[in-house]
Amino acid sequence: MAFTFEDLRQACQSEWDAYIKHDFVQQLGNGTLAEDAFRHYLKQDYLFLIQFGRAYALAAYKSPTLDDLRQAKAGLEAIIGLELGLHIEYCRQWGISEAELQALPEARATLAYTRYVLDTGNRGDLLDLHVALVPCLIGYAQIGKWLAQRSETVRGDSNPYEHWMRMYEGEAFQQAAAMELEWLNRELAEVSPRRFEQLVRIFRDATRLEIDFWDMGLNQRM
Numbered sequence: 065m066a067f068t069f070e071d072l073r074q075a076c077q078s079e080w081d082a083y084i085k086h087d088f089v090q091q092l093g094n095g096t097l098a099e100d101a102f103r104h105y106l107k108q109d110y111l112f113l114i115q116f117g118r119a120y121a122l123a124a125y126k127s128p129t130l131d132d133l134r135q136a137k138a139g140l141e142a143i144i145g146l147e148l149g150l151h152i153e154y155c156r157q158w159g160i161s162e163a164e165l166q167a168l169p170e171a172r173a174t175l176a177y178t179r180y181v182l183d184t185g186n187r188g189d190l191l192d193l194h195v196a197l198v199p200c201l202i203g204y205a206q207i208g209k210w211l212a213q214r215s216e217t218v219r220g221d222s223n224p225y226e227h228w229m230r231m232y233e234g235e236a237f238q239q240a241a242a243m244e245l246e247w248l249n250r251e252l253a254e255v256s257p258r259r260f261e262q263l264v265r266i267f268r269d270a271t272r273l274e275i276d277f278w279d280m281g282l283n284q285r286m
C-alpha cells in the first residue's frame with residue numbers, strides 16, 4: 065500500500081480539525097479576534113519562524129540527493145524569504161518594531177514546538193523531520209483555503225486580519241505547500257506500515273503543538 069499525506073491526516077483527523085478550525089482561526093476569520101491576542105501571536109510567530117528556518121536548514125544538511133536539497137531550499141525560502149519578510153513588515157504595521165521583535169523572550173508554547181521539531185530532525189532522518197514540519201506549511205495553506213471558502217469569514221477592510229488571510233491563501237504560499245505535499249507523497253509511497261505508524265506519531269505531536277500555539281495566542285500566555 066502506498067501511503068500519502070491524506071493517510072497521515074486521516075489518522076489524526078480530530079487533532080487536525082482542532083488545529084485548522086481552532087477558535088483563534090475562526091475569530092480571526094470573523095474579524096472578532098482581540099487585537100492584543102493577535103499581537104501576542106504575531107510576536108511569538110516571529111520567534112517561531114526563525115527556529116523553523118533553522119529546521120529547514122537542518123533538512124538541507126540531511127538531504128542525500130539534489131532533489132531533497134532543492135526541496136529543503138524551497139521550504140527555507142518560503143519561511144525566511146517570503147513569510148518572515150512579510151511578517152516583519154506586517155508587525156511594523158501593527159506597531160511592533162523589529163528591535164522589539166529581536167528582544168522578545170520565547171513563550172513556552174514556542175519553545176516546546178520549535179525545539180520538538182529540531183529534536184525530531186536531529187535524532188531521526190529526513191522524512192521524520194519533514195513530517196514534523198508538515199503541519200506548519202501544509203497546515204497554514206489549508207487554513208488559508210478554509211478561511212477563504214467559509215461563509216462566516218469577513219473579507220475586505222472591515223476585517224483587521226484581511227492581510228494575514230491573503231498571505232496564506234495567496235499563490236506563493238499555496239505553491240510552496242503544494243511542492244512540499246508532492247515531495248512528501250513521493251516519500252510516503254515507499255514506507256512500510258510499521259514506519260508509517262512512527263510517522264503518524266510525529267505528525268500527531270506536531271499538530272498538537274500547533275493547537276497549543278493557537279491557545280498561547282488566544283490566552284496571551286508566556
Ligand SMILES: Cc1ncc(CN)c(N)n1
Binds near residue numbers: 109113147200201
Ligand atoms: C505557529 C506557526 N505555524 C505555521 C506557520 C506557517 N509557516 C506559522 N507562521 N506559524
